[in-house]
Amino acid sequence: MFKLGSYQAIYCVSEVNNLATQRDYVVLIWCGVAFVHPQVKLDIRLKMANAQRFLRLMNEEGVLQFGDFTLKSGKKSPYFFNLGNVASGRGLSELGRAFAQCILDHELRPEILYGPAYKGIPFVVTTAIALAAEGVEVGIAFNRKEAKRYGEGGWLVGESMDEKRVVLIDDVVVDGGTKLESAELIRNEGGILCGMVLGIDRLEYINERQTATEAMTEKLHVNVRAVADLHDVLEFLATNDSDAERLRAVRNYAADHCKM
Secondary structure (H helix, E strand, C coil), X not given: CCEECCEEEEXXXXXXXXXXXXXXXXXXXXXXXXEECCCCCCCHHHHHHHHHHHHHHHXXXXXXXEEEEECCCCCEEEEEECHHHCCCHHHHHHHHHHHHHHHHHCCCCCCEEEECCCCHHHHHHHHHHHHHHCCCCCEEEEEEEEEECCCCCEEEEECCCCCCEEEEEECCCCCCHHHHHHHHHHHHCCCEEEEEXXXXXXXXXXXXXXXXXXXXXXXXXXXXXXXXXXXXXXXXXXXHCCCHHHHHHHHHHHHHHECC
């Protein structure tokens, strides 16, 4: 592999595109070639392989769908991602593995995993099981939709978050409203929100300068990570789908609405 000083060259265009969204990498661009420092925290090819494995199964589970969809924002999209569609043991197992790997890769070191009700409840359960298989013990917690007014009462179910590092797990950020409510609940319960892990980052602009995840990072002052992003979706389509029109539609959408 060609080197520039202590930097190693990466020639694959898709890898260079992915690097642009990863703050863990130190990258130099010279003569059209990306040079990556050998002390990077993550292995690029392994991350890409994990993302593709995740998207492949999520597509099989009906989570990642392609067609004509209306988002919560009212915007029309040629693809849709809904982790609520995971309804099999295999799918939940893979989901937990993917979230756990993301947490470990980014060294978030949670003591508690928090999942917003209702969809987030199985997310934290399967992720905690996957982390335990790697020798990492964490507690889980989730909220009630309505405060319990008998017995122990309150909004929270699961382990106490008081003075503990908490990672919030969810599928995607659209307008961020649910995430902000969850962050407030975590902090009201004494928890220390130390990160957020998403199934996918759509890389969509929420205002003139920021994507939804960038805005969330700024508001909450925490790292927002994702198992996969729109670059990975495009790579998935390019390598697994023979429908050129479908790939073209997602590329056009990305060019119009996303930070690529």
